[in-house]
Amino acid sequence: MGSATTQALAASAEALTTATVTLDTARELFAAARAAGGSAALSGALADQSADPAARQALVGRVFGALSPEALNLLGTIAAQRWSSADDLVDGIETLAIRAVAKADQAGVEGELFQVIRIIAENPELELSLGSRLGEPSKKSELLEKILGSSVSAGTLLIAGSIAEQPRGRRVRAALQDAIQVVAAQRGRGVATVHTATALTDAQRQRLADSLSRTYGTAVSINEVIDRSIVGGIRVQIADDVIDGSISTRLTDLRSRLAG
Structure with a gap:
């Protein structure tokens, strides 16, 4: 992780401290991460250090204008930062979404995510399905929801399902382990x-x-x-x-x- 990304992550986390967020805000941030991660042109433009920060923020408004003011403000903060790479920017949006879940009073998310990791580890077919590049990404989150049911909170389902939909080359279990650390960091x-x-x-x-x-x-x-x-x-x-x-x-x- 480059020093620019480290500073950008810190600035994004700081912006979250004064924001009023809900699970819907986190859901919008995850959707923005999927959009940026699925478009090299968009993520590249948002992370373009040669472009004026105000221009990058304006791009956020044009692309994500249908989102809530809270999500737009947070995405604007992300776009105004210097990121070491476009991939780091996408990671930064996802990290902020995970932090938003933690801030939305989702008690017990760390422990529940850990249980999700154990369930995946004990079911090779499930892990294979979640790691497959075939099929609709949304089907992966639906599969997790069907398996986990009401045994975990809505926040845990949101994090696990969003990561399963867009692993970006990561093993789902490893990405969930990283998510646990992010949730814990948000709670100090x-x-x-x-x-x-x-x-x-x-x-x-x-x-x-x-x-x-x-x-x-x-x-x-x-x-x-x-x-x-x-x-x-x-x-x-x-x-x-x-x-x-x-x-x-x-x-x-x-x-x-x-x-x-």
């Missing part, structure tokens, strides 16, 4: 994925969350994965950091030392 939290051989007790989960919060200086949510292969102990991943205290890793290290 971190997210840790914890692999453990047996389920943590509530007390253990709270102690781990408290410890990670002290270490990283921010509140941390725990997503738990039961993984019998690690034998015992836990493996924690938070952002790019991995803390591996699993017995299986210790045994592997021991075997390596003995073999060496």
Whole structure:
């Protein structure tokens, strides 16, 4: 990610703090991301650093004039920024849409998205269908809605379905994992994925969350994965950091030392 994109993402997130958004606003932003992602000419024009920012904002008005004032204002902010590439601009619109879902009081979205990832991982045929380039993109979101039903919130369905419709070369599970981080960032939290051989007790989960919060200086949510292969102990991943205290890793290290 280039420095221009980093600054543009920060400016877009800042614009969201003073905006009044709903799930409908987020839905419009996702639609704008699909439109820009599906047109190299449009995304290129919106990300053209040689064009005057006011001209790029005017283009937003011409192309997306039917959207709500809130969505138009946010898209105008995005268009006024300097982006390292047209692809980064499309990513920026999607990121802002995900943040809008988080701001629209959709409690529990991080945990629900994590469950969606687990459902996809445990169903190879579903993952194959979502990753296929064949068929109508809208059918993918309809498939997820049919499978998930009322077990997740409307915000989670919106994020998961929108990503499935426009993965842009990404694996859906990886894109959903990124979405979890965006939702957590919008709420000023971190997210840790914890692999453990047996389920943590509530007390253990709270102690781990408290410890990670002290270490990283921010509140941390725990997503738990039961993984019998690690034998015992836990493996924690938070952002790019991995803390591996699993017995299986210790045994592997021991075997390596003995073999060496």
